[in-house]
Amino acid sequence: MKKFIALLLIVVLQVIGNVCLSYGMQQVGAIKISNIWTFLTVGIQIITNPWIIGGVACLAAFFILFLVTLSHLDLSYVLPINASQYVLTALFAWLILGEIISPNRWIGIFLVTVGILIVSQSDRN
Amino acid sequence: MIHIWLAVLLLVLADTAGDILVTRGMKQVGKVTTLNPQELSKVVRRAITNLNLCLGILSSAFAFFMLLALLSWTDLSFVVPATALVYVFSTLGARYILKERVTPARWVGILFISAGVMLILSTANQDIYNKTKNCKPIGQNTKARIDIKCNRPPG
Numbered sequence: 342m343k344k345f346i347a348l349l350l351i352v353v354l355q356v357i358g359n360v361c362l363s364y365g366m367q368q369v370g371a372i373k374i375s376n377i378w379t380f381l382t383v384g385i386q387i388i389t390n391p392w393i394i395g396g397v398a399c400l401a402a403f404f405i406l407f408l409v410t411l412s413h414l415d416l417s418y419v420l421p422i423n424a425s426q427y428v429l430t431a432l433f434a435w436l437i438l439g440e441i442i443s444p445n446r447w448i449g450i451f452l453v454t455v456g457i458l459i460v461s462q463s464d465r466n
Numbered sequence: 467m468i469h470i471w472l473a474v475l476l477l478v479l480a481d482t483a484g485d486i487l488v489t490r491g492m493k494q495v496g497k498v499t500t501l502n503p504q505e506l507s508k509v510v511r512r513a514i515t516n517l518n519l520c521l522g523i524l525s526s527a528f529a530f531f532m533l534l535a536l537l538s539w540t541d542l543s544f545v546v547p548a549t550a551l552v553y554v555f556s557t558l559g560a561r562y563i564l565k566e567r568v569t570p571a572r573w574v575g576i577l578f579i580s581a582g583v584m585l586i587l588s589t590a591n592q593d594i595y596n597k598t599k600n601c602k603p604i605g606q607n608t609k610a611r612i613d614i615k616c617n618r619p620p621g
Binding site for chain 2: 359360362363366367370371372373387393426427433435438440441445446448449450451452453455456464466
């Protein structure tokens with residue numbers, strides 16, 4: 342049961358963290374760095390943005406949980422579970438961020454997920 | 467569009483290199499077997515002076531900044547699957563740099579991932595870039611009107 346919750350959290354934390362990062366970066370605006378001052382200005386805007394901070398916190402939590410889980414479970418077991426993050430990310434991006442995802446992109450995400458499942462299966466054997 | 471693909475390539479290369487360097491560095495530093503403060507400080511000193519580990523962390527940090535830049539230019543559902551290229555590059559690195567043996571089954575999986583990523587890369591759009599590109603850094607426009615999607619005053 343604990344393993345199930347850990348694996349679920351690994352995926353969810355990663356997806357939510359990425360969604361927060363995306364929203365935060367859209368608030369900061371398209372990055373165009375022409376000199377050291379724009380670099381510093383953009384940098385400060387990034388690290389003071391609450392969504393970026395929240396996203397980084399989620400991803401840090403994910404990373405720690407990932408390392409801890411890897412000390413108990415095999416990578417070839419954790420990786421396929423993690424492969425679901427691609428579909429989930431697209432789903433959350435569509436639902437929460439209002440992105441338009443073309444059929445080609447869905448097919449690509451499906452192919453990527455299948456590919457990762459095959460890779461982790463090959464590692465297990 | 468080219469800057470998006472270039473950023474994806476840089477992100478993936480830096481991420482892969484970071485992974486390899488950190489793994490190599492941690493192997494050199496050795497296992498953390500005790501929480502004894504004296505032993506632990508020795509491990510920490512070995513860690514921060516290990517070149518592989520430091521370069522690996524720098525590389526991963528660079529990859530993260532590339533991720534942030536990409537997220538400011540294009541969709542999340544584009545960026546995250548594009549990072550799956552890391553599997554492809556790390557397998558290529560394992561085979562041709564580390565000279566490890568890669569099973570045919572793994573190559574099949576890599577083929578699927580490559581096909582998927584190429585399809586996704588073809589769907590690159592500039593919607594977010596166009597929406598936010600006219601924002602100016604704060605301080606360059608005193609008649610500021612904060613747009614909900616852009617902290618910086620629009621141009």
